[in-house]
Amino acid sequence: AHTWPDDAADPRVCLICGDRATGLHYGIISCEGCKGFFKRSICNKRVYRCSRDKNCEMSRKQRNRCQYCRLLKCLQMGMNRKAIREDGMPGGRNKSIGPVQITDEEIERIMSGQEFKEEASLPEHTWSNNGDSSDHSSPSNGASEGNQPSPASTLSSNRSLEIGGGYTAAVRDQYINAPMNTPYQLLPHLFSYAAQSGLLAPQPRSLYPQSHPLVMQLVAAEDLAPLATPMLIEDGYKVTQVELFALLCRLADELLFRQISWIKKLPFFCELSIEDYTCLLSSTWQELILLSCLTIYSAQIFGDLADVTAKYTPSDEELQGFSEDSMELMERLIYLFRKFHQLKVSNEEYACMKAINFLNQDIRGLTNVSQLEQLNKRYWYVCQDYTEYKYPHQPKRFPEIMMCLPEIRFMAGKLVNVPLEQLPLLFKAVLHSCKSSFISNRTGSSPCMPTTATSPGN
Template identity: 25%
Template sequence: MLSPSDRESSSSSPGVLSLGTSCREDAEPEGEEKICAVCSDRATGYHFHVMTCEGCKGFFRRSISKGVRFTCPFTRNCTITKAKRRQCQACRLQKCLAVGMRKDMIMSEEALQMRRLLRKQKKQEPVGEPGELTEEQERLIDTLIQAHKRHFDSSFSQFAHCRPPVRLYIHNLSPQSPQEPGVPPVLQGLPHPEAGSPPGSLKSLPEDLLPDAFSMLPHFADLSTVLIQQVIKFAKEIPAFRSLPIDDQISLLKGATLEICQIQFNTVFNEETNVWECGQHCYTIQDGALAGFQQIYLEPLLKFHISLRKLRLHEAEYVLLEAIVLFSPDHPGITQRGTVDQLQEKVAVTLKNYIDQRHPLPEGRLLYAKLLLLLTELRTLKVENTRQILHIQDLTFMTPLLSEIIS
């Protein structure tokens, strides 16, 4: 998204959400030279909890992030100075840890990218009251909303053409059991939550009631295909997307479609019941378990939808989020990364300006930052989702389009 050469700095710009990579703890007297606690070079500030130079800061981050295991060729007690710090990486890393540099303050690459975007947007903010949206930004929002309305079926009528949902459990209720009063037909046979369990929680399943791991897989494969088709049509309505080479369009869609589907799906999520209300169809997180997905993916997925829905986003904010995800230059196979990066930043600036206009303080103070952090969670969820789909044993239920997207 932004230049990977941007480094963790010792202090954040005012108003930018601190993500804990490094922090300035005690004010240093003016004019006093700061010394790196690791190599005694000139320090630039507190990094990972310790006053260090840029060299040791970068060395520590790279060593921990990449999980490198160093071996000392000498006596494991090398002297680390500015001149000798590159002679033994093992002892240098050991001294970083000994002086108190903290592994838990190292951010993931996705979180770093989001923070860089926050900083760049902060620098572009005008002083004083936020300005009006430009005509170009208004047109962008209108284009995205119209594309969304034309190609997102809020009634989910196409779900009727999917293979029917089958909710089977070991030791479950008999298929001939009478319909439970007050429960939608699509939820018949689902176990009732235990007292104190949140609706739709995986933990509400009784211990003696185990899901058939693939009973919902055919239905989920079909409805995922419907959602993917809608996302493709949505993207093709965006002039900037159509202007890209066809190979880049394919790469962007393969990289972003599953994330966009989740953002669109959030518009019908009821955070009070933890149910996705799709017209005549209703789905809970338990249905994901019935399709073969594991708890390590389903629980963070539910948390993501609850968090995003509670922000009470406007339609414009949802479609701008979808466009930010779509125009990600980080996806493999992109040939015009610079162009895609510029498109993404244009959308991000529009989202920030829209929030400033429509969510006055204090409501909108951290909304933009929260959305960017949720997008990093969404990226992680997509990776885990794809991993689990590829490890489901019976992939004969997968449709060609879904297989192409996750390949």
């Protein structure tokens, strides 16, 4: 894709949703969000449905409401599906430059999934929600905007059929024990494609020998002790906006310090340069903090901190200044909390998720991208192996957990752009809505299901 410098005062906008365009993606001028959505939709062979008249509004704020109409407009505006790399990795195919014009019949074949069926001899991969209520990627029935590679398979049908038990075991052995400079031809998360596609029933099995020590090393690097920042407020005390903001800053400081200490304890710490670690941390610290708040520190964040925010009453001016972007972010954070609430992510899974998210080879300025890619693949497979072993009766658990990462990445990027004066109200709204879910979970009730978001004023 051809992109423009971040500081360029370019008036061009995305031809799909009208958001700020970042360059020429798959043949047309578009934003990062629509670029990623189009790539995921085509690579994962997704088939969507429109619950209206197939003419939904496409804007920056409305684009996630209907995936069908968003993909339809991508095709109508000339986005070139042939420009997407066959391996699904970042970067398009340079041989296809500029928009393409396809007939209405071709568009209908893509939208209905007919073209995908004819391309592959295997049944369709059922990663998309197809418009039902079991969406795992976005609270508004839309795929997340993150850059994390999708766990869905992009293998050709012939290659997929070759992945059998003996072949898989041999590649696993090479993958886990190979030196870091060995090139990998297959992404590790594709090994169980057949099982995930419904071709094979999930079977209880033993854990691959190297997976357990690798997972335990990651868990050992984590600081699982409760947060030390005081969050106890005496009864009857009214917390001010300034006091709550100061508390949030102290929490962020402690959480960031824990991430810095975590890096030094990583089992692969000596394998990467300090420059790359600095680059990775500066790009992912918000995501790491958000992930930890939703998992290992959730008892304090959605318990103690929620008690503090409950004692803060926003003014009418603060309520009126609560932007639509903050409202959307609030709803997505509540959704993600409920998703983690439902999954009950273990410490082992959390440690793997965190490492996978941290080892992001798509970040600009890195010096050893290939080494990062190999490490990322290693822990992706280890997490998959551990999860499938630990939860044999939840065959979709691993993909559901991995699909949380791009959503976290997207929301962390949005959080840093929220005006500082809106943060106390945003946290109050989110924690108030989620606290009842947390309490019911702590007392042994069944996981809460998504409900209408609570108003920030409550």
